Amino acid sequence: MIDVAMLAGVSQQTVSRVLNKHSNVSTDARERVESAIKRLRYRRNPSARALATSRSHNLGIVSFGLAQYGPSVALTGIIDEARRSGYATNLVTLGDIDRSHMRAALDHLLADNVDGIIILAPLEAAFDAIEGIDTDVPLVAFEPGGGQQTTHVGTDDVLGAALATRHLLELGHETVHQVSGPDGWLGSRSRLKGWADELADAGLPVPDPIPGEWSTRSGYEAGLIVAADASITAVFVANDQMAFGVMSALNACQLSVPEDISVVGYDDVPEAPYYVPALTTLRVDFSQVGRLVVDRILSLMNDEAAAPIPWVVPQLVVRSSSGPPPGVRRAGIMPEPRQNAT
Known part of the structure; x- marks a missing residue:
């Protein structure tokens, strides 16, 4: 220097x-x-810098589910924002979510003298695992559907699911079914809640959700169930990958989207505008999630006052996969019952 x-x-x-x-x-x-x-x-000499500042300028990340769109984009946002702030990142990927594996991951990062730790594992079990664990460094977590807190960055998935459901009801559908995400995921729970609450507020019964596993294949299997039920005219699908599978299954069963069944997804993956038909979905800025996580952990490291972190709010993006039900589309003429698909 x-x-x-x-x-x-x-x-x-x-x-x-x-x-x-x-x-x-x-x-x-x-x-x-x-x-x-x-x-x-x-x-720069990292060792000398660490001695001079009492910091390693390294942030630890404990992750799970990076094959899913939201966590993977949030991770990119975290790494980019950390780099802009002069920090490197150290990633530990969990194979299992329980207290012993979480403790081992945290101990590994603490042994590397990280200045703070980010939890990017949006499952109920991950939050149970970190409950009461002392890390001696600031810890910030990504919590889909979580409330506005000082150490958790949340996406308002309850609102997002409500917006999807309301959109379909306002088009004239008598009810909305859901293909849900897997049990244990925070996003699954909050999207089920927003959908069910919106139906209840409209005075409508809540149908049993059709379970999915986030994958396109599980969406296809759910789509076959949807196609076999002649009463279904609208489906909210808890992520876009499953929505693509649902639409593919409906097409295979000779049903048109949205002429026979409307489909709304969640996340707004890059492929959504280019699918046929283009997918109506909820856009979530997961890159902003990453930026907010890093901003907050740096604030905590500097002992700055921390107000609750604002939610990242989803936005409804209306495309071609949603429309009025067949009876409304035909100027009030009720649709003919369709044959059960196999």
């Missing part, structure tokens, strides 16, 4: 400010420092 300062004609403090991305550095000084860093091929 001394060599960089001499070549750039500035103080070591100015070099430090440039490296730490402080705003109170003139454009000219910043350019000279950055040029000197490139010419000298200067690299």
Whole structure:
């Protein structure tokens, strides 16, 4: 750093400010420092930096379910925001969710002297596992459907499911069925609640949900069940991958979306606008989840006052897969009963 300062004609403090991305550095000084860093091929010494700051500038992440769209995009947001803030990340992926595996993951990260830990495992069992565990460093978790808290970043999945259900009811459907996510997932629980509450508020009975496993295959299997029930005209599916499977099964059973059955998904994956028909869904900014998680853990590390973290609010994106039920579409003429599909 001394060599960089001499070549750039500035103080070591100015070099430090440039490296730490402080705003109170003139454009000219910043350019000279950055040029000197490139010419000298200067690299920070992480060990020396840790000794000087009493920090490793490394954040730990305990993850589960990264094959799913939401957690994987949130992870990318965490890593990108951590990098922008001058932090590296250390990822531990859980194979099983219980207290002993969680404790082992946390101990591994603490042995690496991480400055804070992020829990990216949106399951009920993960939150049970961390209950009462002392980490000696700040810990922030991603909690789909969770309330606004100081150490949990939540997505308002209850509202999102309610918006999907309301959209279908306002199109004229007499009720809405749901293909749900697997038991134990926080997103499954909160999306079931939002759907059921919206139906109850409309004075409608709540049908039994059709269980899914987040995968397109499980959506296809659920779609066969939907196709076999001639009373179903609208389905809310708890994620987009399953929604694609549902629509594929309906097509295989010679049923049209949305002419015979409307389908609404959840997440707004990149493929959603390009499916045939384009999928109506709830858009969730999982990258924002990642940014909020890192912002909060850095605030806690700096002993800053922490207010409850605002929810990440889903937005309804209406495309071609949802429409009025057949009877409404035919100007009030009731649809002919369709044959049960096999």
